[in-house]
Amino acid sequence: MQPILTELLNLPGIEVENYTKVADRLILEVEAKTTKAKCPRCGEESNHLHQNRWYFARDLSISGQEVLLKVNRRQFKCKKCEKPFSEELEFIGKRRKQTNRFAEMIVQQVLHSDMHNVGKQNDLTDEEVWSMIKYISEKKLRIDLKPLKRLGIDEIALRKGQGDYIVVLVDLDRKIPIGFVRSRKQEEIRKELEGWGKEVLEQIIEVSMDLSGNYKGLINKLIPKAEVVADRFHVTKIVPEELKTARNDLQKANKENKNVNEKKKIEEALKQSKYALLKNEKDLTEKQKIKLEEIREVVPLLGKMHQQKEEFRRVFEDAKNWGDGASKLLDWMETAKETYKDSVGTICRWFGEVTNYFENRTTNGVVEGINNKLKLIKRSGYGFRNFDNFKLRSLICWHLDIGRA
Numbered sequence: 001m002q003p004i005l006t007e008l009l010n011l012p013g014i015e016v017e018n019y020t021k022v023a024d025r026l027i028l029e030v031e032a033k034t035t036k037a038k039c040p041r042c043g044e045e046s047n048h049l050h051q052n053r054w055y056f057a058r059d060l061s062i063s064g065q066e067v068l069l070k071v072n073r074r075q076f077k078c079k080k081c082e083k084p085f086s087e088e089l090e091f092i093g094k095r096r097k098q099t100n101r102f103a104e105m106i107v108q109q110v111l112h113s114d115m116h117n118v119g120k121q122n123d124l125t126d127e128e129v130w131s132m133i134k135y136i137s138e139k140k141l142r143i144d145l146k147p148l149k150r151l152g153i154d155e156i157a158l159r160k161g162q163g164d165y166i167v168v169l170v171d172l173d174r175k176i177p178i179g180f181v182r183s184r185k186q187e188e189i190r191k192e193l194e195g196w197g198k199e200v201l202e203q204i205i206e207v208s209m210d211l212s213g214n215y216k217g218l219i220n221k222l223i224p225k226a227e228v229v230a231d232r233f234h235v236t237k238i239v240p241e242e243l244k245t246a247r248n249d250l251q252k253a254n255k256e257n258k259n260v261n262e263k264k265k266i267e268e269a270l271k272q273s274k275y276a277l278l279k280n281e282k283d284l285t286e287k288q289k290i291k292l293e294e295i296r297e298v299v300p301l302l303g304k305m306h307q308q309k310e311e312f313r314r315v316f317e318d319a320k321n322w323g324d325g326a327s328k329l330l331d332w333m334e335t336a337k338e339t340y341k342d343s344v345g346t347i348c349r350w351f352g353e354v355t356n357y358f359e360n361r362t363t364n365g366v367v368e369g370i371n372n373k374l375k376l377i378k379r380s381g382y383g384f385r386n387f388d389n390f391k392l393r394s395l396i397c398w399h400l401d402i403g404r405a
């Protein structure tokens, strides 16, 4: 017995029997202190040692020295069943090549770095690191849905410009993702939500979503009591989008302009006018302000639309409550029904959901922060070529039940 090494090793119930050193590695021979074990078949305790079985496992370093445990997982013979069985060891799983605490340390490093670097620094292959992530997740990944009241449904492009969207489900109060779905298919989202159980779904009071219409029917069916809120970010995007389209259409139409002088003037005014028109007016540079003045003079329609776009944004900024917001929005729709046909049409169709925002100001704003973190994960994603891996790697960021450094 090696009492000092046993003390240093600090694994409850485990004793260091012997040690050697091979090529800078400290090899500690360990076994459990108890002289008996419980039969997994009948639960009867046995102290009848059948045989010793040794194997090696990596453990935390001691004073900068890599530690390899030579573990004795003893086999006992059960008197009742008359069959041998292996003892359970709390600090290491069956057929694992690393102790649980070593695997936890690696997973924690992965949370703050990327898998490949962590592997390199610890002399492990990508596959070994990945296998530890899976192992620790099975033991410690817990998604707590009990506090869920406000749900956000949003989409994130995994690869830009490829239409490769995943759906992220967010607890808007706790500002954390609670689910990832591999596609926008209703069927997959339904499966995920139903997996949460009736009790969880019934306690949801608000669901925030975009204006695509992809989720509304499904949510009304699965969570009929929840208020659907059109996400402010998606709502306030539609007006600048329509302004941009109007500008592009005017630019195109002007190419056919027969009045040469006018054609030239409009061409000049619309040149590099995108940001002057689309940026919030208070954030314009001096140069952009001059540009905006020029547009107002030469293309009054765009000047008017610009002003209405600014008013539209202020409705969302200034609304004091539901009544105030709803009436301001109605006023705006009245003034903009000719210039912003598409936007007004969309808001009409979603009027209830859009104005629900003024009630609690619930938005999917937190998704942006989550998205930034996911982008980092994606970028450092050696070996994360499939969705399930990406999902697991992402979920451990927020839901792993181990101390976070």
Ligand SMILES: [Zn+2]
Pocket (backbone or CB within 6 Å): 039, 040, 041, 042, 043, 044, 078, 079, 080, 081, 082
């Ligand atoms: Zn037994």
